[in-house]
Amino acid sequence: MSVSTRSVGAALVDVVGAPRISDRPEALRAAALDDRVPRWVVRPASGEQVAAVLALAAEEGLAVAPRGSGAAQDLGGPPERLDVVLDTLDLARVLEYKPDDLTVRVEAGLTAGALAASLNPRRQQLPMDPPGWAGRTLGGLVATNAHGPLRARYGTFRDLLLGVRFVQADGVSTWGGAHVVKSVSGYDVPKLMVGALGTLGVLVELTFRLHPMPDREGTWLITLASAPAAQAFIALVLDSTLEPMRFELLNAPALQASSAPSAPVGVAVSIGSVEGAVREQGGQLEELARRAGGRATALEEDFWDRCDRAFTTAAGEVVLQIGVLPSVIAQTLEAITAGQADLRSGATPMVTGCVARGSIRVVLTGADVQDAAAFVTHLRDAVHGFDGSVVVQAGPRELRTALDPWGPVEPAAFELMRRLRDEFDPRRVLNPGRFVGGL
Amino acid sequence: MSLSAAFVEGLRDILGPEGLVVSLEGRLVYECDMHTYYKGMPDVVALPDRTEQVVEVVRRCREHGVPIVPRGAGTGLIGGAMAPRGGVMVGLNRMNAVLEIDLPNRCATVQPGLINLWLTQAVAERGYFFAPDPSSQMVSSIGGNVATNAGGAHCLKYGITTNHVLGLEIVTGAGELVRLGGKVADRPGYDLTGAAVGSEGTFGLVTAVIVRLLHAPEAVKTVLASFASLVDASHAVSDIIAAGIIPAALEMLDAVIIRAINAGVAPVYPAEAAAVLLIELDGPRAEVDRQGQRCAGLCRERGALEVRVARDEAERTLLWKGRKEAAGAVGRVTSSYLLQDAVVPRSKLPDIMQEMQAIAARHGVLIANVFHAGDGNLHPLICYDERKPEEVERASLANEELLRACIALGGSITGEHGIGVDKAKNLPLQFAEADLNFMYRLRRVFDPHGIMNPDKLLPSHPACGEGFRPLRPSLPAGAWI
Numbered sequence: 001m002s003v004s005t006r007s008v009g010a011a012l013v014d015v016v017g018a019p020r021i022s023d024r025p026e027a028l029r030a031a032a033l034d035d036r037v038p039r040w041v042v043r044p045a046s047g048e049q050v051a052a053v054l055a056l057a058a059e060e061g062l063a064v065a066p067r068g069s070g071a072a073q074d075l076g077g078p079p080e081r082l083d084v085v086l087d088t089l090d091l092a093r094v095l096e097y098k099p100d101d102l103t104v105r106v107e108a109g110l111t112a113g114a115l116a117a118s119l120n121p122r123r124q125q126l127p128m129d130p131p132g133w134a135g136r137t138l139g140g141l142v143a144t145n146a147h148g149p150l151r152a153r154y155g156t157f158r159d160l161l162l163g164v165r166f167v168q169a170d171g172v173s174t175w176g177g178a179h180v181v182k183s184v185s186g187y188d189v190p191k192l193m194v195g196a197l198g199t200l201g202v203l204v205e206l207t208f209r210l211h212p213m214p215d216r217e218g219t220w221l222i223t224l225a226s227a228p229a230a231q232a233f234i235a236l237v238l239d240s241t242l243e244p245m246r247f248e249l250l251n252a253p254a255l256q257a258s259s260a261p262s263a264p265v266g267v268a269v270s271i272g273s274v275e276g277a278v279r280e281q282g283g284q285l286e287e288l289a290r291r292a293g294g295r296a297t298a299l300e301e302d303f304w305d306r307c308d309r310a311f312t313t314a315a316g317e318v319v320l321q322i323g324v325l326p327s328v329i330a331q332t333l334e335a336i337t338a339g340q341a342d343l344r345s346g347a348t349p350m351v352t353g354c355v356a357r358g359s360i361r362v363v364l365t366g367a368d369v370q371d372a373a374a375f376v377t378h379l380r381d382a383v384h385g386f387d388g389s390v391v392v393q394a395g396p397r398e399l400r401t402a403l404d405p406w407g408p409v410e411p412a413a414f415e416l417m418r419r420l421r422d423e424f425d426p427r428r429v430l431n432p433g434r435f436v437g438g439l
Numbered sequence: 440m441s442l443s444a445a446f447v448e449g450l451r452d453i454l455g456p457e458g459l460v461v462s463l464e465g466r467l468v469y470e471c472d473m474h475t476y477y478k479g480m481p482d483v484v485a486l487p488d489r490t491e492q493v494v495e496v497v498r499r500c501r502e503h504g505v506p507i508v509p510r511g512a513g514t515g516l517i518g519g520a521m522a523p524r525g526g527v528m529v530g531l532n533r534m535n536a537v538l539e540i541d542l543p544n545r546c547a548t549v550q551p552g553l554i555n556l557w558l559t560q561a562v563a564e565r566g567y568f569f570a571p572d573p574s575s576q577m578v579s580s581i582g583g584n585v586a587t588n589a590g591g592a593h594c595l596k597y598g599i600t601t602n603h604v605l606g607l608e609i610v611t612g613a614g615e616l617v618r619l620g621g622k623v624a625d626r627p628g629y630d631l632t633g634a635a636v637g638s639e640g641t642f643g644l645v646t647a648v649i650v651r652l653l654h655a656p657e658a659v660k661t662v663l664a665s666f667a668s669l670v671d672a673s674h675a676v677s678d679i680i681a682a683g684i685i686p687a688a689l690e691m692l693d694a695v696i697i698r699a700i701n702a703g704v705a706p707v708y709p710a711e712a713a714a715v716l717l718i719e720l721d722g723p724r725a726e727v728d729r730q731g732q733r734c735a736g737l738c739r740e741r742g743a744l745e746v747r748v749a750r751d752e753a754e755r756t757l758l759w760k761g762r763k764e765a766a767g768a769v770g771r772v773t774s775s776y777l778l779q780d781a782v783v784p785r786s787k788l789p790d791i792m793q794e795m796q797a798i799a800a801r802h803g804v805l806i807a808n809v810f811h812a813g814d815g816n817l818h819p820l821i822c823y824d825e826r827k828p829e830e831v832e833r834a835s836l837a838n839e840e841l842l843r844a845c846i847a848l849g850g851s852i853t854g855e856h857g858i859g860v861d862k863a864k865n866l867p868l869q870f871a872e873a874d875l876n877f878m879y880r881l882r883r884v885f886d887p888h889g890i891m892n893p894d895k896l897l898p899s900h901p902a903c904g905e906g907f908r909p910l911r912p913s914l915p916a917g918a919w920i
Binding site for chain 2: 098099100101102103123124155156158159168172173174175176178179180181182183184185186187188189191192194195196200211212213235238239240241243271273274275276277279280281321323324325326327357358359386387388389391406407409410412413414415416417419420423424435436437
């Protein structure tokens with residue numbers, strides 16, 4: 001039914017009921033994306049309501065931004081248009097937890113912390129721990145392809161997401177993937193949804209592979225005198241039979257922020273296994289540290305929680321996600337140091353990251369926009385030579401308009417991405433302008 | 440049908456005389472893959488030896504609306520590498536080089552025709568391996584593994600092919616050469632690599648693959664446990680997973696298979712057992728030892744007849760030799776069989792084993808089982824004598840019933856073999872119309888002219904929903920049949 005003769009607001013009320021819609025100015029301002037204030041904040045109670053809202057939005061040519069906890073609202077480009085913010089926080093049920101299969105099916109607005117509370121009694125986990133993970137929704141984590149230290153062992157959401165129900169831009173509810181841990185039936189649709197920022201559909205239900213928690217996790221910090229020494233240590237671990245659960249780089253400010261022993265650079269490694277293996281692999285780790293000229297110290301169990309708190313950022317802080325090869329971690333660190341010297345505001349970048357996967361995270365606090373933009377450009381030039389990328393994961397709008405927050409995408413691949421986006425959302429309902437290349 | 444002489448000459452100009460097979464005798468071997476029920480001979484077979492040739496062939500076929508069927512080693516089990524409409528088959532076997540091995544970054548770049556096992560052999564001395572290990576790994580190509588998203592015994596711990604592919608170079612159905620992903624793991628944009636792995640050649644032809652390499656574990660331990668019933672063994676599998684142990688591999692063999700292997704390969708397994716579990720643990724030595732003991736304990740609690748640990752590498756190799764040669768040994772039991780690849784949630788193994796026995800009894804067929812129990816991926820072999828049409832019919836009915844039983848338990852119609860032509864008709868069991876429409880449209884993004892591996896992976900004549908705008912055929916209906 002066309003509602004063009006009535007107000008769209010009234011049609012939204014028909015779909016979700018008045019209590020689930022807000023158009024109070026303060027609520028709208030709180031939901032603004034950059035300087036775009038939505039006309040409505042809608043909080044659906046079910047996947048069916050999400051579908052009905054999107055069908056209406058498509059018909060009326062509205063722009064919709066799905067929202068979870070709101071932790072990643074300044075990822076990507078500023079939105080071209082914004083009419084509806086779709087708040088998913090009421091889609092928060094665990095739908096089906098099958099501990100004996102190590103799988104769980106949840107609604108996308110469930111927070112990772114709430115899921116962990118359901119899994120902990122069975123000593124199972126969804127191993128995904130980006131800073132601030134507990135308060136973030138699983139839909140938001142998947143849509144932004146978030147990842148943390150546990151990535152070293154368990155990979156990213158592309159390795160954990162088995163199935164997904166999403167609502168396409170035209171309101172069609174669609175399922176892809178499987179409920180079981182092994183399936184190659186049809187195209188691997190879940191892969192497309194990871195990191196797509198909701199541009200191919202609004203995530204409604206997610207089925208994950210779970211992992212057992214190891215009997216014990218032991219953590220060591222290896223302090224080193226220089227970036228090349230850290231590189232040497234990383235290479236030794238990668239070329240060994242050690243199987244780190246977390247394998248995280250920390251520069252001096254990051255060590256300080258997490259109350260760890262101070263050093264020019266540190267690498268924190270955890271081993272998760274049975275007691276005996278943790279002890280043995282810890283011994284091997286200490287030996288490799290010595291060979292690289294470093295010093296290994298056993299850390300307390302709460303170290304990773306301290307890191308999580310220390311590296312969770314506040315609104316307005318600049319967060320960069322750098323992707324490089326594990327073999328050029330030292331060069332990347334040196335490029336960061338060189339870039340830091342040019343920062344007029346004297347800000348010190350805090351560097352962490354999963355070295356096993358060449359994933360580096362930089363937090364820049366207190367830099368002005370011009371400084372930050374120059375820093376990003378400098379890093380992009382530095383990693384360009386070794387096929388790396390720098391994405392502005394968070395930061396003020398002015399920074400994300402001064403430069404492309406995503407950075408370049410290879411033209412032929414981008415052409416496919418553009419066709420994909422056009423195929424499924426030709427009217428640009430979902431998050432227009434925010435994804436790579438302004439998609 | 441026949442391709443015009445000018446078209447074939449054009450292909451010869453691109454590929455040279457060695458790169459094109461046109462004779463009937465030459466093409467005969469390309470009429471099917473290992474699923475020999477489905478036959479369709481291509482009109483010509485192109486054997487490019489470099490990427491530029493692949494691009495040229497695809498562009499020429501696109502211009503003339505000629506279908507393309509990609510082929511690796513031809514070891515697929517789903518009729519994926521046969522040419523139902525004729526056209527051009529592109530065999531990628533000649534493109535079999537290792538382009539780069541980068542151990543510091545634990546990856547390698549290879550051409551699609553490289554045999555899976557050759558890659559591991561190239562890096563084994565330095566302590567590395569390529570994890571996907573389909574039973575065909577000594578003959579199947581990595582390009583084929585990518586196309587089908589192949590699994591294998593050890594994917595229980597290590598994941599299937601897609602978890603080990605970092606990037607692809609593909610020539611899409613539109614004739615564009617595109618690099619997806621790359622050695623660096625994080626790239627902005629959609630994960631098109633992830634979407635392309637397992638697309639069974641319907642997006643395009645893969646011309647290079649960047650794969651992850653893993654470091655070999657410190658220790659490996661293989662445990663054999665035998666049981667008086669399949670159901671007992673299935674309970675043991677569920678217990679091991681529920682105990683939080685993810686072995687590297689957890690395989691089950693039933694009495695029919697045990698007897699066939701003992702007679703045909705070597706006396707490997709306890710002759711009196713109704714089921715054998717092969718449990719392989721790898722990782723840090725202390726972990727392997729501890730988990731080996733726990734697995735053995737869990738098997739005993741489920742009434743195992745015998746539990747033993749392979750004492751040395753020779754015994755371990757023998758235990759695996761039996762498993763890997765199982766499909767061949769079945770030839771002693773039956774002349775023909777239907778091979779199923781369905782999946783159930785792993786906690787439902789006892790249920791499906793009981794159901795399977797009931798189905799076998801109901802249709803009077805022999806069903807042999809050798810499968811990846813740890814992830815619930817069944818491979819029942821439904822035996823029949825092809826000279827008896829009535830037996831073929833019963834086997835076929837049992838096969839369909841089994842597939843539906845797996846779906847009813849919340850499973851999947853394929854765990855690792857893929858869809859091909861064989862299961863395209865079954866896809867609606869698992870996906871609704873809207874889900875299939877999404878897949879049709881996704882396919883069209885990569886292959887706008889509909890020339891890549893037609894009739895594979897998706898049902899050919901869908902009930903068109905609102906979302907799917909059907910393609911206009913580029914040639915008169917029936918032109919290729």
